[in-house]
Amino acid sequence: MSLFIDPEIAARVDRLELPWNSYGCDPYGASKDYLARGFTVAQLLYRHYFKIGIEGIEYVPARGRGMLVGNHSGGVALDGLMVIASCFFEKEPPRLAQGMAEKFMARTPFMGLWSTRCGQVTGLVETAEHLLADERLLMIFPEGARGTAKLYPERNSLVHFGSGFMRIAMKTQTPIIPFGFVGGGEAIPTIANSVTLGRLVGAPYVPITPWGLAIPAPARLELTYSEPMMFDGTGTEEDEVIEGYVEQVKQRIAGLIEIGRERRRKALSWSGSEDRSIFTFDGKNGEQP
Amino acid sequence: MRVLIPGIAGVLGQRVATRLLEHGHEVIGIDRRPWRNAPQGIELHDVDIRKRAAEDVFRKRRPQAVIHMATVTHLVERTEERFRINLGGTRAVFEHCRDWGVEHAVFVGRHTYYGAAADSPLYHVEEDPPMAVTTFPELADLVAADLYACTALWRIPNLVTTVLRMVYTLGPTGHGTLATFLRGKHVPMVLGFDPLFHFMHEEDVATAICVSLEKRVQGVYNVDGPAPVPLSVIAKGTGRTPVPLPEVAFRAMLGRFGLPKLPPGALAHIKYPVVVDGSAFRKATGFQHEMSEMRCIRDYREAFPIRA
Numbered sequence: 001m002s003l004f005i006d007p008e009i010a011a012r013v014d015r016l017e018l019p020w021n022s023y024g025c026d027p028y029g030a031s032k033d034y035l036a037r038g039f040t041v042a043q044l045l046y047r048h049y050f051k052i053g054i055e056g057i058e059y060v061p062a063r064g065r066g067m068l069v070g071n072h073s074g075g076v077a078l079d080g081l082m083v084i085a086s087c088f089f090e091k092e093p094p095r096l097a098q099g100m101a102e103k104f105m106a107r108t109p110f111m112g113l114w115s116t117r118c119g120q121v122t123g124l125v126e127t128a129e130h131l132l133a134d135e136r137l138l139m140i141f142p143e144g145a146r147g148t149a150k151l152y153p154e155r156n157s158l159v160h161f162g163s164g165f166m167r168i169a170m171k172t173q174t175p176i177i178p179f180g181f182v183g184g185g186e187a188i189p190t191i192a193n194s195v196t197l198g199r200l201v202g203a204p205y206v207p208i209t210p211w212g213l214a215i216p217a218p219a220r221l222e223l224t225y226s227e228p229m230m231f232d233g234t235g236t237e238e239d240e241v242i243e244g245y246v247e248q249v250k251q252r253i254a255g256l257i258e259i260g261r262e263r264r265r266k267a268l269s270w271s272g273s274e275d276r277s278i279f280t281f282d283g284k285n286g287e288q289p
Numbered sequence: 290m291r292v293l294i295p296g297i298a299g300v301l302g303q304r305v306a307t308r309l310l311e312h313g314h315e316v317i318g319i320d321r322r323p324w325r326n327a328p329q330g331i332e333l334h335d336v337d338i339r340k341r342a343a344e345d346v347f348r349k350r351r352p353q354a355v356i357h358m359a360t361v362t363h364l365v366e367r368t369e370e371r372f373r374i375n376l377g378g379t380r381a382v383f384e385h386c387r388d389w390g391v392e393h394a395v396f397v398g399r400h401t402y403y404g405a406a407a408d409s410p411l412y413h414v415e416e417d418p419p420m421a422v423t424t425f426p427e428l429a430d431l432v433a434a435d436l437y438a439c440t441a442l443w444r445i446p447n448l449v450t451t452v453l454r455m456v457y458t459l460g461p462t463g464h465g466t467l468a469t470f471l472r473g474k475h476v477p478m479v480l481g482f483d484p485l486f487h488f489m490h491e492e493d494v495a496t497a498i499c500v501s502l503e504k505r506v507q508g509v510y511n512v513d514g515p516a517p518v519p520l521s522v523i524a525k526g527t528g529r530t531p532v533p534l535p536e537v538a539f540r541a542m543l544g545r546f547g548l549p550k551l552p553p554g555a556l557a558h559i560k561y562p563v564v565v566d567g568s569a570f571r572k573a574t575g576f577q578h579e580m581s582e583m584r585c586i587r588d589y590r591e592a593f594p595i596r597a
Contacts, residue, residue, distance in 0.1 A: 021518065022581065023518060023526070023583075025516075025519060029485050029517075106408065106561070107407040108481075110481040112407070112481075122407070122408065122411075124410045125410075130412045130566065
């Protein structure tokens, strides 16, 4: 047992319901050892460094295929890490959310290796469908790299959603569990994105913060899941139909972001204003289906 | 059934031939290489598959089924010669099948057909295009032979054609690309990369080929064994020491210091995985692999131990 592995977390990794082989690897390259090490670090961030409020984790299915779909918040994949951590630490038995990583990651030494060993696969339609056929839980950010490029003033907005995830969900009859993530923009307030620096490390760009590097500040984060959405069809419908469905998911996520913002405001405000916060929270909640 | 096996003297050819003989089939082989101690009852012809004498074997013996295993897969042979053997030989086999009333032809190909690249999907299905040609020109002849065999599906309607794309072999014979790569004490790896390797035991390879013959399945199929395993795990499991080298150093050191010699294109196959989905073959034939990944690795380690 390595020095960097918390035995309790290793025991939790053992309880992940994945088809491990005799070497502790799963068919997509995830490894128990790496996961235990990764979640030991993630736990520090999830439980101690950031303050994170989670709502609606019960909507994440305990078993069977599912697609977590949400917004990007913050210049590095902090949001993804927190979503994965919430499914691992809050679910009983724990679940591994598998992200669809950017293609440049597979080409970058160590980055691709680490992400694969921790269950994160390259974002390809074929691989996504295969994972869903194996009843896995996917994590998808339809904004893609456009989403992590959001600057500080745009942190709670949504940019264009790709529609690939919707076609896959319909083809494979997978429930979509929308989530809204708030606070990543405060943790990593991007003032500019450097394409030149990005080229040096092989990434599309590198976010620049007031303190230079994109090292996250210990901000308060809010993660809100909502009830699953099912879309009937085959995934071969016309673009207009698919885009209509994507818009529904986008609207739901926009609502979840507002719920998260309210909760964040309430948590950060003085206790005296608590009543009012609850009132606005309910009011906002009432607007959302 | 009378079965003709071009390439019978290879490690896998011998296994398949022996297995078919045990199952009560009549086995005829064509190979330039000798097969010493071949079992009684196997008829061997020392002819070149591309020459006229090979056609005479078809003409006289009239096999009902042909298992084409006469492809060169190792990279020692010069590319041009490999190309002639692989493509010319495959063409000859299928032409003879057409002309001499063969009912079923099995082409034994490789899963490296799909090629390794950063953006290629895990679990290739049979529809996926071959990407190896761009990343690894040395493999072009194998890809071409595979595609040529596939054309028999529409060119020769009376012939049932099966194209198998088999994953790497790993087992006690030490046969195959992966096994050869693992032969030394040190296994070179590219620093920061550790791809999944898909392999199966040679006993399972023989089973899969025999099953495809018995079930007479038509079409193109990936054939796999246990789930893929990272290269570093295979290296350690077989008692080797993985040596991660930065990519620049890796290129410079290939073929020196006891490291295997590889063409530059092979590097992609040590950085990125080639993993296939073999479910269609399992469904069509009922094939099940018997040897686990641990068994393959153990058998190889015991057959090729590293002495301190």
